[in-house]
Amino acid sequence: MTARERIAGNVAGYVDDRTGAAKWMKKNLTKVFPDHWSFLLGEICLYSFVILLLSGTFLTFWFDPSMREVIYEGSYEPLQGLEMSAAYASTLDISFEVRGGLLMRQIHHWAALIFMVGIVVHLMRVYFTGAFRKPREFNWIIGVGLLTLGIVEGFLGYSLPDDLLSGTGIRIAEAIIQALPVVGSYLAFFAFGGAFPGVAFIPRIYTVHVLLLPGIFLALITVHLMLVWYQKHTQFPGPGRTEKNVVGYPLMPVYMAKAGGFFFIVFGVTAFLGAVASINPIWLYGPYTPGQVSAGSQPDWYMGWLDGLVRMAPPLETVTFGYTISWNILIPGLILPGIMFTGLALYPFIESWATGDKREHHLLDRPRNAPTRTAIGAMALTFTLVSLINGGNDIIATTFDLTINQMMWFSRIAIIVLPPLAYVITKRLCLSLQRADRDLVLHGRETGRLVRMPNGEFTEIHEPISPEKAWLLTSHEQLAPLELPEYDGAGVRRPAAIKNKIRNRISRSMATAVPKATETERKELEGHH
């Protein structure tokens, strides 16, 4: 035994004597994780969150979250002598006076964008592969919560510098609060400590941005990861993989090295972006004043869809009994996002209700094998994408020489027409892919070799696919639709008839599929040849 081994043994013994951790650690250090590139998406979110904590802490050392008016005397000449808030002035100082400050600001902003992209793409992976199914519904809801908080946290973050662009964003947020029926103006005055913009808002959102929300994030991320750990990761179907096992690599050492290495890679790429790609150059925008705005004002991308919805809303406002309701703000700013996020959070429950499937699932679906789910996802993405595009309608219009009116009318029509179209096309595509899979299993792979038969007929040689591939293409389950009774034994409509009818219909749609190839069919075909 070397000296080093002896010391390690002593330390481990010391800790175990006091905690009994050895048993738990032994089990968990050999824990198996399945490998797939798409499982790294969640890791990207986790690592960018750590980068956000580190770079954010750095920024707090110099940032002064105050709306006190100061005269700028820093080294950036175009703004010298201008009146501005201490928040804006200190952000300029971080950018120009603190060595590495601009780098950290840019790393922080890029990490936030990567965090949000990571969350959205991770969510898409989980959705389209059905990873949210029992027993992982809790984690799905936590994930939706993290997405929502991420949007809020990001918005508060880019609002803090109090530049002209972010102040305009805050103005819009204030208008949304103010538009709430009955309590709107009161809530707005409470949030801003009086009339807009006041002097209280930046210090208040600073506390929320650096303390309250990161605390909630930490708690939710911890639970999210503990559940992944405890429930074991899902895996893609394939030879040797079942609902009852996990095939992959042990945590120690392979996963530790890979995951640890990946953290450094994400940090390295973020630092690279911070080094070469300018982001949110607040010195170009100038300090916030409510009487000014710059053309082409755009929020960060994860707010863009919301802005796009607000932009395309029809000019609808009603006054009843002397009280004003701004539908043009409430519908796109609160009601639609409310429906979108509630639907997202409830989706696992809706699907299991519709299919009647209450079993545990640890094998992922290939998206084509769940055509209705995939189509619903494509529909939701199309809706969000059209909104996002409309959020940049002014930029698109000037770039492509269109008028704002053309852009806006395109979006207003597209937001209604394109999502259902995406649903239909995606579903058809999935079924076609299923048909292709079936063909592949039954008739084999096209080799491209043409052979002329003695009778003059030309045929292409098909080669059978490997047993592994054949298994991959046929291992999925095909659920039968629900057939809930609408009439009882005596032919009388049951009380739950309408509910059952709806459920039957949805479940029939969910169960649409091209029957998968079977060994029996393969053998029959062989008999023919």
Added chain:
Amino acid sequence: MSNEIELIKDPGLPAHVHRRADTDPKAAARAERQVAILFMLSALGTLLLIVSYLFIPEDIFFFIPVMGNTNAHQLGLGMGMAIALFCIGAGLIHWAKTLMPDEEVIAQRHEFKSDDEDRKDFVKTVKEGAASAGLGRRPLIKRTLGAALGLSAISPVLLLGDLGPLPGNQLKTTTWKKGTRLVTDPGDRPLRPSDLEVGAVAQTLPEIAPGEHRSLNDIAKDAVLLIRLRPEEFNLDAERLSWTHEGIIAFSKICSHMGCAVALYEQTTKHLLCPCHQSTFDVTRAAKVIFGPAARPLPQLAITVDAEGYLVAQAPFNEPVGPSFWERSA
């Protein structure tokens, strides 16, 4: 032949294929060297960061295609950090992929559901616990506790009361009064009609006493745009026409939709456009909304000239400026 459908069978986990480094000691040594080189590159990255921090002055700019004018100090720091971190990651992953065991392991899953026995015991424990506390038997305690907890929720809400004053009249009023002069922003210079040529636009604010400080809260309500057209270009009713002066018309610059500054004026079409959500207002028709999400015209400020010939407000705004709110028309 039976009628039962036979499914395609799981061929089981494919046989493990060894990597070159597993069998060839030379390949393993090469992989080891590659990992070490990556870690050394990382160290060079840190060195670049240190050199940039200490020795590259902050005011050196040079041109890089695509990126444009680039600050050497900032680029050195960032690239050093990026290389240092990325190469550690690349080294670790290369190590894991070439030299650490790559044989897949199979672990078993277990259903999460507890045994029925355990579930029953759990329910029993909860019931017994509740019973021994006597919650069911002592309704007085239950009710008073419920009431106390409910009431105690009032205190945090109440204590947040000082977050802000009540809106009162503030959303409905501005600084503009009868006779307030319109002064330029920036500059605080009073304006005569002759200062504006036909087609010109000016951003104005109400005049304040010399030395007095103008708060952003006031600007958020008071900002006014002056636009001069030829009088015959107006398409206004008699009252609104009387609010203009020699073709000069004044509107609140705060968008009636969400409060952005309506800052874009198209001289040829005489349209005002809000850059935030593209609501478009027709200046010739008292800022009527002709496109976009805004539901109301921009409030018009009635203007005239005072005895010295300077532009002044005839009266305060006759409606609240800025975005809508519940009590707006009340």
